Amino acid sequence: MTLARVDVELAAVAEADKPVLANVLQLYQYDFSEIRELDLTPHGTFTYRYLDPYFTEPGREAYFITVDRTLGGFALLRGDVDDDGSWNVAEFFVVRRHRRRGVGRRAARLLFARHPGEWTLSFDRNNAPAESLWRSVVAEAATGAITETERPPPIAGTRLRFTVSAS
Template sequence: MTSAAGDAVALSIRPVTPADRPTIERLWLLFRHDLSEFRGQLPNPDGTFRGEWLDAAFSGSEDWAAYLFSSGESPVGFAFVRALIQPTRVLNSFFVVRGARRSGVGMRAVQEVVARHPGAWTVAFQDANPGAVRFWRRVGETIAPGAWEEERRPVPGKPDLPPDVWISFRCPNP
């Protein structure tokens, strides 16, 4: 993000703690609301959305990591990483609030998160989400210029949905 003077605003990216759960839960609702546009998902009767990944990210499993992005005192996004003990890590969930989008925050955040876990990576997104299509292709080219791949995979258990788009790349060791 930039200030009114055009200077880059400090971005903090750190692992979440249990104390961050209420903040991440609120950001999760915004994330799932944004995604509902592309999959037609409705909230649960209590106004929440499915939260299995949220629960997994806070489970303490060595196979998951969660990160909170902040600008000053304001939370601006999060990332959930799974398959940390597998050969290929999965950027399971990635979200930047609308007020911080198209400012470089997303690219800076994804680069830092991926760099914390060098190796092979995959990220899924939907063709129906043009912003995600542009962003994730740019991520692939930024992290692994000319060496990233894209494929379409069926959504498990949901044959009526269009396939997800998956990009794969390798983040080198520092």
């Protein structure tokens, strides 16, 4: 595998491309099926109940992550979680072919740059790659204190709150 530097960009998901996002969400949920014990439906798919609000509710944003102009993942952002102007990384995914090449790190920095100010995000306790990514990229991007709170079971994890300044 070559680890040559790749070109990472964000592209807002148009409503017409919602089915494309739904397809990639299946891959994301397949990865998460190990972390959260998700089961397949009898149709052989995973159910994701939260897609439509990204196209109907204000304060939601959906992006494809492109890698050398091909589809390489996605990010879903919510501005309505804490109701205080902060943005939340609700879902974040890089396809396996492009992992460990800095794609997640660069995509996260591009997201933060879109909305300087307060951010929150969470990762599950048993999702080591996500914990490592977010601790590392937040330490790089944040100015000031990073507040950490624990999320209790059934989905035990950690929530980070931090500030990103305009560059």
